[in-house]
Amino acid sequence: MQRVYFDNAATTRLDPAVLEVMLPLMQDNFGNPSSIHGHGRVVRSAIEKARKTVASLLNAAPAEIFFTSGGTEADNTAICGSIDTYGITHAVTSPLEHHAVLHTLEYLAKSGKIKLSLLNVDEHGRLDYDQLGTLLKANPTSLVSLMHGNNEIGNLLDMDQVGELCQAYGAVWHSDTVQTMGHYRHDVQQLKADFLVGAAHKFHGPKGVGFLYARPTDRAAIHPFIHGGSQERNRRGGTENVYGIVGLARALEIAYAEMDAHRHHIEGLKQRMIDQLRTSINDVRFNGDSADLDKSLYTVLSVSLPATDMSDMLLFNLDIAGISVSGGSACSSGSDMGSHVLGALPGLNPDRGNIRFSFGKYNTPDEVDFAVSKVAEMYMVKA
Secondary structure (H helix, E strand, O other): OOOEEOEOOOOOOOOHHHHHHHHHHHHOOOOOOOOOOHHHHHHHHHHHHHHHHHHHHHOOOHHHEEEEOOHHHHHHHHHHHHHHHHOOOEEEEOOOOOHHHHHHHHHHHHOOOOEEEEOOEOOOOOEOHHHHHHHHHHOOOOEEEOOOEOOOOOEEOOHHHHHHHHHHHOOEEEEOOOOOEOOEOOOOOOOOOOEEEEEHHHOOOOOOOEEEEEOOOOOOOOOOOOOOOOHHHHOOOOOOOHHHHHHHHHHHHHHHHOHHHHHHHHHHHHHHHHHHHHHHEOOOEEOOOOOOOOOEOOOEEEEEEOOOOOHHHHHHHHHHOOEEOEOOOHHHOOOOOOOHHHHOOOOOOOOOEEEEEEOOOOOOHHHHHHHHHHHHHHOOEOO
16 A cells, blocks of 8 residues: 655654764764773764764854754753743743643743743734733843744744844743754854754654754853763763764755755645645635745645544544644644644634645655545545
């Protein structure tokens, strides 16, 4: 049976060129990078070369890049570290954030460490920037945590506007850039963000490794989130995931080198799917700004299908048909709670069927045609 994969926002296929650079660190160069002998020095050199590669791509200094176990740890490090180190008592986020951010801030608020403000969201998933300015004016030295690209509905944040507001009111700004890292260029000399985040498996690297960019400021360096060792310049305890780090750097290097070509290819696939769904299915809609290629992640398309008695079984039936997709964030797969992102959009009909198609460089036009044909079979096809 033919099987196609349109869940690249959850994870991507490992690039063979990435595996190639990882294998020597798995098989031959096995030393502990904290060891001072020759075996350790070879591995330490590999980590520092990877750090320089990531820093160069972001136009950062190597000392500003810290490797983590993934995006969730990097988010937690930035949020908890800045609140703890700087004595921040107020944070601003949105109800659309990934749970790595939203649950962390909700926990800190419930614990009494901060007051948490959520930005208003309209029916398209667009944030209220005026409200953000008002909140920051009323609460000096806040933490702002807003993602660059939404992993479920694809909406893009106005990074420049948020950066200017944070700078004007002295706020610390952390942006979860997990979905856009490797798909958009991030120049930290142009951005005003204090913290950016990456996860290798979102751009055809290995799972279980990510990084945090931390802007140097007049403030003290944030306290570590994980204690117990002097690794990562005393910022993150634990023996480094060496082959993951080397794979991350190679994957990001490839992503930047091939970004324009990949974007052109993927945007073509996304537009092809939009056009075919509109032609094939009555009353098809698209959540957020995901159908607007100028305002959304080019890798994500959130589709809203007419309410039928099969809506609850939609993903299951698609899986049987050979199509791997999500109904929301893959981090909530198996949950009965549904998508918190879609639930936060005013006026959204909960009875409609929702699919998140997310595209990658390995997808093809034939796969788009196959997926649309299977979805159309489940719904009334237009005459």
